[in-house]
Amino acid sequence: MFDWIVDIVTGAGLWGVAFLMFIENVFPPIPSELIMPLAGFSAARGDMSLTGVVLAGTAGALAGAVLWYWIGLSVGLDRVNRFVERHGRWLTLTTDDVARAVAWFARHGGIAVFIGRLIPTIRTLISVPAGVSRMALLSFVTWSALGTVTWTLFLALMGYVLESQYERVEEWMSPISIAVLVGFAGWYLWRVVTHEGRGARG
Numbered sequence: 001m002f003d004w005i006v007d008i009v010t011g012a013g014l015w016g017v018a019f020l021m022f023i024e025n026v027f028p029p030i031p032s033e034l035i036m037p038l039a040g041f042s043a044a045r046g047d048m049s050l051t052g053v054v055l056a057g058t059a060g061a062l063a064g065a066v067l068w069y070w071i072g073l074s075v076g077l078d079r080v081n082r083f084v085e086r087h088g089r090w091l092t093l094t095t096d097d098v099a100r101a102v103a104w105f106a107r108h109g110g111i112a113v114f115i116g117r118l119i120p121t122i123r124t125l126i127s128v129p130a131g132v133s134r135m136a137l138l139s140f141v142t143w144s145a146l147g148t149v150t151w152t153l154f155l156a157l158m159g160y161v162l163e164s165q166y167e168r169v170e171e172w173m174s175p176i177s178i179a180v181l182v183g184f185a186g187w188y189l190w191r192v193v194t195h196e197g198r199g200a201r202g
Contacts, residue, residue, distance in 0.1 A: 009042050014052050018060035021152070025064025025124055032061070032123075036152050040159025050160055057152040058145065065117070065127045065144045072131025077102065080128055093125070101125035105133065110143045117147025 008016040020035045036057050043050045072080060081095045101122055105112045106129070113135075116126030130140050 009039055010047055014048055014056035017053055017056040018063075021057045021060030022064045025061050026067060032057075032151065033155060036155030037159030037162070040156035041162050042159075043156070044160045044162070050156060053156050054149065054153050057156065058149045061117075061148045061152065062141065062144055064124070065148070066137075066141065068124060068127035069131040069135075069137070069140055072128035073134060074131075077128075077132045080132070097125055098128060102129040102132070105129035110135075110139055113140060113143035114147040117144055118151050123151075 008020060010016075012019065017035070017039045020039075021032060024032050024035060036053070039053045039057060040050065042048065043053045075083075077098075081098055084093050084095050084098055101116070104116060104122065105126060108115070113126055113130055116122045127140075127144070
């Protein structure tokens with residue numbers, strides 16, 4: 001997993017970081033908790049600047065957030081729920097997940113967007129109720145940017161700091177990355193297999 005992400009990042013540079021974070025926000029096959037630290041690690045090796053990594057990661061994540069915002073704005077909550085009912089198994093999402101994001105937004109408004117960008121699953125879905133409620137785009141992007149840059153900076157710095165122990169990291173990164181890949185694949189399959197049960201608990 002580490003080598004695959006580094007290949008994308010080194011091959012496409014900052015565009016690769018942005019692409020991975022965009023995909024993570026639209027359909028999360030790879031968590032940002034893995035993408036950004038590895039991008040930060042690559043930055044520490046001198047392949048790109050840390051500032052560039054953070055800005056690229058933030059831009060990609062924001063693009064994904066705006067896409068979900070536009071979906072919520074365009075189709076409305078009922079159609080979003082119908083889409084999740086039809087395709088949610090492969091997205092590992094349920095209508096309960098959507099309902100929690102909507103309730104969170106209703107209680108906290110703009111601050112919900114900021115905080116929601118720091119929480120897995122909610123990070124993606126918080127854009128939907130913002131769009132459904134027709135939150136002003138500038139306000140949505142501002143709150144999203146604040147939350148996203150906080151999260152991407154924190155994760156990138158984690159990877160950047162690891163570079164000071166490069167020799168040790170090089171020794172254990174390969175088995176660790178394999179373990180992360182296997183663990184995430186198992187988590188994803190569990191979410192797929194238990195999808196109906198999780199949705200039924202509403």
